[in-house]
Amino acid sequence: MELLTATTSESQQKRQSWYESEEALDRYCEGGYHPVTIGDEFKDGRYTVLRKLGWGRYSTIWLAKDNEKDAYVSLKLLTSEWTPRESLLSEASFLRAASTAAPTHPGYPHVLTLLDEFRFKGPNGTHIVLVTDVLGEDLVRVRRRYESGRLPVGVVKQVAKQVLLGLQYLHEDVGLTHTDLKPDNILIALPTPDAGDPSAAPCAVSNKFITQCLSVLKPQSDTVTAPSGETVPISVSQALPIFAMRKETNGGAPLEINVKIVDLGVANWNDAHWADTIQNPGMRAPEVILGAGWDTKADIWSAGCMVYELVTGEWLFNPAGTKLYSQEQDHLAQITALLGPLPSALIAAGKHSHNLFDGHGALPPPIPCVTAPLEQRLEAQCVLGPEEFQVCASFLRAMLQVDPGRRASARELLEHRWVREGREVHWWSGV
Template structure:
């Protein structure tokens, strides 16, 4: 590991100043402008592994926008940009289009650390989370949100595109229009930008590679509270791919990763269907479908087998650690030492547990009592998606037409 150049930020919310280096992030500060003065930086929205995201003011269109500035090591033949262009320029008529982020503009920034793509989109709210105050067994809001996600993914798949990283952080809420707000009104809601001075550890002048300061993200939760809708937008196409591509690796978080990802099977666009099933369950249950104790892929593998039983022999042989937890037929072994025993918990029982408060949910296997109609519909839908056979998972057209979503009315902005 190379020695640090800059002192670490005192904030856990701002990016590491050492990421401002050759082929790294582009330095920006509040008030700077981009594209010959068209976009003025107003606040910070966030940062990720390969980009910073800023709230800007489009002085030409007189509206607020999101500016995602990719690190300079992103190839100029940027796949994410190409996919966003295909999404935005498509003439396919599909109701899911309105739930997928649209590219408003794009351009290259030449900076001290290299060339950076800047992708301009509409401003969205906070990441997807269960609506506060809902009864634990309420399915009305999950059905509204779930149908929008299904329609968004259905639109992508109609275009031959798989999102590849569909989980809660990449689904944001749409906001009511706020373009008439002044910057003072915006700061009154989101808070003034909090700055953290950047300086070198060796005491030498900072130079142009890093900004004078890093910035904490503004309070997007407060912004969303002022501009609420029950509509979503699917974002972040950094892991997206075309259906015809042969993909060898996908970095989906373990709770949403399909068996073919975790068991190193063949990767196809069907990974989006599994991820959708996990999302829908989480919306309904306010907890993840796949239980992780330590945040490892191994935990997800154990829980998938506890839910669905032994996978195909081809997948089963790819899991090197299975002998610690399971017999050759896929039944759990007794716990040894400090290792926790894997408790079988079927998909049906996981759905059945939604009838109970979180504190009362269990590994019970009493399936003699019929499920209530709404939970039966949910189970019927999930059992067509949460399966090992990727090719047999329901299409997004079938998902949208499923009785679970019957009568759902998606609100307008």
């Protein structure tokens, strides 16, 4: 373990810069995060913590060794305040359903599934731990590796197809709507052991591959003083491994690209919604903004926003409010400028519509919306040939219909030419 020390003002600033990008220290309290140190063991020594992979508002995520199966796994430690939510509406219940509904479905490999779960009591309360496969970087980090922020179109097609397969599985077989689909929640799957290698360990991901990653990038951790005055351990989030596109001159063996949809923490059962307002604000579907009710098509809208972002390197929508209009009104103005007017029936069904539109069903002027129609904006922001551009625009239009009743389903989109013609893409490890 590499220990960061603070013997000078310069090193103190360095420490502050990295731990400020981690979880809030004031959440290390009753009801909050459990303090984890590299080397900690869980479940009677079965799991040993090796490094931190990431964190969220209600969890920290760690790479660990499953000493019983000689395999690497991911441990998601939920905050203790999240533990009482253990019910039919908990992430654990959603993961259990996704892990067992239909393992032979082609979308099953593209949704994170549960390997184990347990509880333990720590200084800040009782915590649930979800054990899953180890995954690599999310699409946000992958995008940053390209100066333009755009991914190669062949990669986007593969990602889109696999995400749609995962959504089809969740929507039709599991009975779930993800509700928070975004590049942050799409992770690259690590390579599996070679099926033809008799010496390969019977684990979900290659031990050799992760061991190599660990040898290159050492974990970084330290102890800091929380606002409560207590000293708590904190570690730098280090996703693994580092991936890059395989060049033709590269002599290394190619690794097939696979992605998984993760973070079912705010999912909803299709027939029993527990939330009215869902989705990342910039990827929020119009029916959700209006409060007109939503279904699985909300996930399709988010997927369309994400595909556009991966193809162009730009957010599709970036709404912001002012003293004259709200963020939601700006968002609706951008949507209508890009995709056309909202159906009057949808506006009428929205319980928030009276706060968003005037008596004539119009948004309050002036909202300085400079967004061009979808096809013009797509053509200006991405590098596609004429035929490729037309097919891509058609695909996006099908996902971004403002009327959810006309928006394509995951099953229908999988038949679209743009993803059906996607070429196989390989990646290589940049480790």
